[in-house]
Amino acid sequence: MRRATITGWGKYLPSNVMTNKDLEKIVDTTDEWIQKRTGIKKRRIADEDTATSDLAIEASKNALEKANLDPEELDLIIVSTVTPDMAFPATACIVQDKIGASNAAAFDLEAGCSGFVYGLSVGSQFIESGLYDNVLIIGAETLSKITDWEDRNTCVLFGDGAGAAVLQATDKGGFLAFDLGSDGSGADALYMEAGGSAKPASLETVKNKQHYIRMEGNPVFKFAVKTMKKASLDVLDKASLTTDDINLLIPHQANTRIIKSARRRLKLDEDEVYVNLPELGNTSSASVAIAMAEARENGKINNGDNVLLVAFGAGLTWAAAAIEWNENI
Ligand SMILES: CC(C)(COP(=O)(O)OP(=O)(O)OC[C@H]1O[C@@H](n2cnc3c(N)ncnc32)[C@H](O)[C@@H]1OP(=O)(O)O)[C@@H](O)C(=O)NCCC(=O)NCCS
Structure with missing residues (x-):
């Protein structure tokens, strides 16, 4: 059976590090509170002149190099982001031009922090159907650009990257199953109010600070804990696997308490779960993509391993993927 598999992976992080101590100087918070309630110690922040596409381009070049693929060989580029360079054109088109992927279709996909895993599922369909051979999926964010640096409820959580x-075709392993879902009744738990057709940008929306991330932390927390377990078990079921078969869980990096709860509910050991949240914070749709690249780079993923990706985010949305890792196509 023709399936999609990951043959190249890459990440890129802005060099500027913002610590919890730095945040103590900006809002009424403490390093102790942030670490205890979220697990986050630091995050990367892009500078003023850096757009989401700039980060996406560097991560893409790294992934293409690992896959030993020329940009011209790409058939499709999907960028998942909630912080596109502009409302339109798609950030994927900017990436397509700047990396020289002259034969690729390109579009953006928005599913909050679940976006990268949604993107993998979309890309996989094009490969399984035989329509395309080489697909590039990117999760990229500059959340610092839509962060209200006076709101301690949100500004301590997010980072850029x-x-x-x-993705290429294989007849052994690769993506075994996906589980995607949404519950739009939770749209008001995590959103950016203005700048779209419902509330176009105006002097008033700027004055009212409606171009920033707004979040109700508690409902999102509860949703995350419930969803991480359910989506994980559902995708394993579809792949005819159990949690015993899993070598590594790569969860969306939002809060170590959420990750710990998922790990316990799935009865996994600590070393079976990849966590980089303390170093990078929540990078939204980049989070699973960065963690996966790091885990592969650090030797935490090897050919033949069963890897489980699971994410949740604004929408509300969730997405999980079961992969039998195989780079040898
Ligand atoms: C945001 C989150 C860390 C808050 O943790 P919490 O334990 O739920 O804390 P609460 O919201 O109950 O707030 C407790 C208190 O801490 C305060 N607080 C919030 N942020 C704070 C900060 N940065 N520093 C110090 N105190 C803070 C609150 O104001 C509140 O004070 P009050 O009791 O006087 O009103 C947690 O709800 C969470 O992680 N939610 C999920 C968020 C998420 O994953 N978002 C991304 C989805 S992709």
């Missing part, structure tokens, strides 16, 4: 994966 990008991750990318090259």
